[in-house]
Amino acid sequence: MKQPTIHDVAERAGVSKSLVSLVMREPDRVSDASRQAVLEAAAELGYRPNAVARSLVQRRTRVIGVVLSDLHNPFFADVADGIEEAATVRGYRALLSSGFLDAKRERAAVEMMLELRVDGLIMLGSMMKVTKIEKVAASLPVTLLGRHTTSKVVDSVGVDDSAGARAAVDHLVALGHERIVHINAGKAAGAPRRQSGYKKAMRRHGLEDQIRSVKANFTERGGARAMTEILESGDLPTAVFAPNDFAALGAMEVIDSAGLDIPGDVSLVGYDNLGLAALPRIALTTIGQPRADLGRTAVRLVLERLDDDRKTGRHEVVPPKLVVRATTGPPRHNTRG
Amino acid sequence: MKQPTIHDVAERAGVSKSLVSLVMREPDRVSDASRQAVLEAAAELGYRPNAVARSLVQRRTRVIGVVLSDLHNPFFADVADGIEEAATVRGYRALLSSGFLDAKRERAAVEMMLELRVDGLIMLGSMMKVTKIEKVAASLPVTLLGRHTTSKVVDSVGVDDSAGARAAVDHLVALGHERIVHINAGKAAGAPRRQSGYKKAMRRHGLEDQIRSVKANFTERGGARAMTEILESGDLPTAVFAPNDFAALGAMEVIDSAGLDIPGDVSLVGYDNLGLAALPRIALTTIGQPRADLGRTAVRLVLERLDDDRKTGRHEVVPPKLVVRATTGPPRHNTRG
DNA sequence: AGATCCGGATGGAACGTTCCAATAGCTTTC
DNA sequence: GAAAGCTATTGGAACGTTCCATCCGGATCT
Numbered sequence: 001m002k003q004p005t006i007h008d009v010a011e012r013a014g015v016s017k018s019l020v021s022l023v024m025r026e027p028d029r030v031s032d033a034s035r036q037a038v039l040e041a042a043a044e045l046g047y048r049p050n051a052v053a054r055s056l057v058q059r060r061t062r063v064i065g066v067v068l069s070d071l072h073n074p075f076f077a078d079v080a081d082g083i084e085e086a087a088t089v090r091g092y093r094a095l096l097s098s099g100f101l102d103a104k105r106e107r108a109a110v111e112m113m114l115e116l117r118v119d120g121l122i123m124l125g126s127m128m129k130v131t132k133i134e135k136v137a138a139s140l141p142v143t144l145l146g147r148h149t150t151s152k153v154v155d156s157v158g159v160d161d162s163a164g165a166r167a168a169v170d171h172l173v174a175l176g177h178e179r180i181v182h183i184n185a186g187k188a189a190g191a192p193r194r195q196s197g198y199k200k201a202m203r204r205h206g207l208e209d210q211i212r213s214v215k216a217n218f219t220e221r222g223g224a225r226a227m228t229e230i231l232e233s234g235d236l237p238t239a240v241f242a243p244n245d246f247a248a249l250g251a252m253e254v255i256d257s258a259g260l261d262i263p264g265d266v267s268l269v270g271y272d273n274l275g276l277a278a279l280p281r282i283a284l285t286t287i288g289q290p291r292a293d294l295g296r297t298a299v300r301l302v303l304e305r306l307d308d309d310r311k312t313g314r315h316e317v318v319p320p321k322l323v324v325r326a327t328t329g330p331p332r333h334n335t336r337g
Numbered sequence: 338m339k340q341p342t343i344h345d346v347a348e349r350a351g352v353s354k355s356l357v358s359l360v361m362r363e364p365d366r367v368s369d370a371s372r373q374a375v376l377e378a379a380a381e382l383g384y385r386p387n388a389v390a391r392s393l394v395q396r397r398t399r400v401i402g403v404v405l406s407d408l409h410n411p412f413f414a415d416v417a418d419g420i421e422e423a424a425t426v427r428g429y430r431a432l433l434s435s436g437f438l439d440a441k442r443e444r445a446a447v448e449m450m451l452e453l454r455v456d457g458l459i460m461l462g463s464m465m466k467v468t469k470i471e472k473v474a475a476s477l478p479v480t481l482l483g484r485h486t487t488s489k490v491v492d493s494v495g496v497d498d499s500a501g502a503r504a505a506v507d508h509l510v511a512l513g514h515e516r517i518v519h520i521n522a523g524k525a526a527g528a529p530r531r532q533s534g535y536k537k538a539m540r541r542h543g544l545e546d547q548i549r550s551v552k553a554n555f556t557e558r559g560g561a562r563a564m565t566e567i568l569e570s571g572d573l574p575t576a577v578f579a580p581n582d583f584a585a586l587g588a589m590e591v592i593d594s595a596g597l598d599i600p601g602d603v604s605l606v607g608y609d610n611l612g613l614a615a616l617p618r619i620a621l622t623t624i625g626q627p628r629a630d631l632g633r634t635a636v637r638l639v640l641e642r643l644d645d646d647r648k649t650g651r652h653e654v655v656p657p658k659l660v661v662r663a664t665t666g667p668p669r670h671n672t673r674g
Numbered sequence: 675a676g677a678t679c680c681g682g683a684t685g686g687a688a689c690g691t692t693c694c695a696a697t698a699g700c701t702t703t704c
Numbered sequence: 705g706a707a708a709g710c711t712a713t714t715g716g717a718a719c720g721t722t723c724c725a726t727c728c729g730g731a732t733c734t
Contacts (some may be wrong), residue, residue: 003454046475051453056387094434095432115388117388139340253616280593280594
């Protein structure tokens with residue numbers, strides 16, 4: 001179990017520890033003979049540099065911490081892919097920890113990352129208060145992903161949720177819909193902009209008297225409850241725009257079990273383009289986000305502060321994309337015009 | 338950006354660094370006055386112990402590394418939950434890294450964990466060769482999850498796949514099925530035992546002449562191809578047992594689009610009980626695995642080697658559970674008896 | 675009163691690296 | 705042939721902790 005150290009290698013190769021260190025870091029700065037000897041000794045002993053010791057003296061770990069609010073959300077997996085890729089290219093490594101959809105556990109995860117002295121932090125769909133996050137940002141660069149701030153010390157990346165909502169509404173209007181209800185997810189990350197984007201788009205189409213927004217959240221259950229509420233109101237719209245795919249799924253279940261047809265009786269649009277939205281039995285029309293891009297951008301933002309020492313806040317927005325599937329179609333009775 | 342150290346705290350509190358260290362570790366060993374002073378100074382400076390330095394001197398990090406073969410597999414998210422929970426209880430923390438379904442990238446992830454000097458390693462659905470993993474196990478405790486070994490140096494946890502297959506067959510036979518086809522996933526992790534369990538169960542029910550197994554893999558596409566093959570054979574069974582939920586989903590799509598009814602014309606059983614199997618539109622009967630339990634067990638195995646220094650290999654098996662939903666029912670024409 | 679004990683606090687070594695100034699041994703230059 | 709310059713290598717300090725042996729001052733014992 002005892003790992004060999006740089007001293008063991010030095011002794012076996014008959015050189016100083018400094019030389020071994022140099023071989024590990026810049027092999028072509030040493031003579032062929034020494035390099036050979038050191039490499040050989042290292043291989044024989046199974047030497048592996050101790051990143052803990054290195055981090056201590058260099059006062060940086062070359063690790064970017066990633067705190068996910070929820071490991072179960074497939075959305076984050078793709079984002080993490082992008083993060084990992086971009087980090088590797090720049091000579092950093094990514095380390096993940098989950099907040100398990102609980103602000104307290106998320107804080108514990110962040111605390112761990114700080115004690116571990118990661119060089120930068122990316123928070124996916126964080127549930128923590130911005131003021132708390134700003135405090136964290138006093139000790140390292142922090143980028144918020146999938147959530148907007150205007151903070152000077154915390155950067156953020158996200159999709160243009162307003163544009164996404166607009167795309168959904170435009171699509172429905174183009175099909176002939178007017179009575180389009182939005183299920184909103186309150187103040188959750190990204191939700192407010194989706195809601196305001198919906199309202200703005202409705203107005204732009206001269207449908208402001210049709211604006212109707214029902215409060216829910218980002219879960220299947222929340223979507224189901226909201227849809228039940230809509231059905232029970234007796235005032236059935238021709239289309240429903242959900243705040244994300246999970247909520248759309250919940251709504252779908254309720255519509256199905258009410259004996260209504262999608263999209264015959266009511267069209268349905270989600271948001272996120274999760275993998276399951278593509279399943280033939282689901283075939284949900286939704287708004288896709290360039291997930292890997294988001295991850296890459298987040299890494300770039302962190303490294304700009306770290307290596308190029310940027311001091312100002314940056315807030316990047318990438319455009320979303322409409323993905324049309326089978327849950328949207330023309331309204332049964334076109335009430336238009 | 339410069340973090341305060343234990344010295345800064347000591348100076349401000351007017352005590353020695355050793356005392357500060359003691360307050361952080363065992364607060365009730367110091368006098369009330371000193372404790373108060375130190376805690377106050379620490380809070381004022383925003384002191385946070387440097388885990389890197391601590392790890393260096395203690396020669397252990399209290400971190401359990403978790404390498405996931407695939408972040409996208411929802412199966413792993415639950416397992417990770419169990420790992421995280423069990424680790425926290427025992428005073429360890431879990432750190433994740435993804436192998437992105439690629440043996441090379443997985444090795445890089447493992448290498449990183451080793452350099453970081455994590456205390457133990459849990460590998461979920463690893464794609465690396467066992468001999469490679471055994472080499473890794475020379476420097477720290479390694480537990481393989483969702484994959485079996487008989488290794489003396491590497492532990493493993495998994496579900497009893499044979500029992501799971503038996504449960505599936507028993508359920509179908511109880512409903513009156515006899516012509517039950519198995520789609521198998523070849524040699525992929527867990528697949529051989531599911532196949533042999535199926536065969537054994539069929540024999541036990543006196544149905545050995547009905548044994549029929551079609552080769553595929555663990556993906557949706559693979560399941561679809563196998564199901565197409567079954568349909569084209571012209572010899573339609575009354576029930577299909579897929580190697581996992583993804584493959585079942587593929588089969589489901591093919592059956593749906595052939596205009597056949599599930600379970601009216603053919604019953605379908607999956608394996609894994611993914612979250613999406615519970616969606617009402619899917620409602621897949623499947624075999625559930627106690628995922629969080631698997632995670633907890635893996636942690637226990639690692640810590641047994643670490644803290645109780647066990648030296649022998651352990652290979653734990655936990656029982657799976659049948660989850661009946663809407664894709665199974667009695668066969669249309671009961672050919673029994 | 676001197677020896678003993680005890681709780682509380684301290685200073686220095688150690689952990690395994692990197693980094694930097696210094697050195698040794700050559701070659702080149704004037 | 706001494707000075708200067710180069711290349712390859714080295715030793716020691718530093719990073720921020722923990723751990724251990726030691727110390728200090730007061731109480732308790734004989």
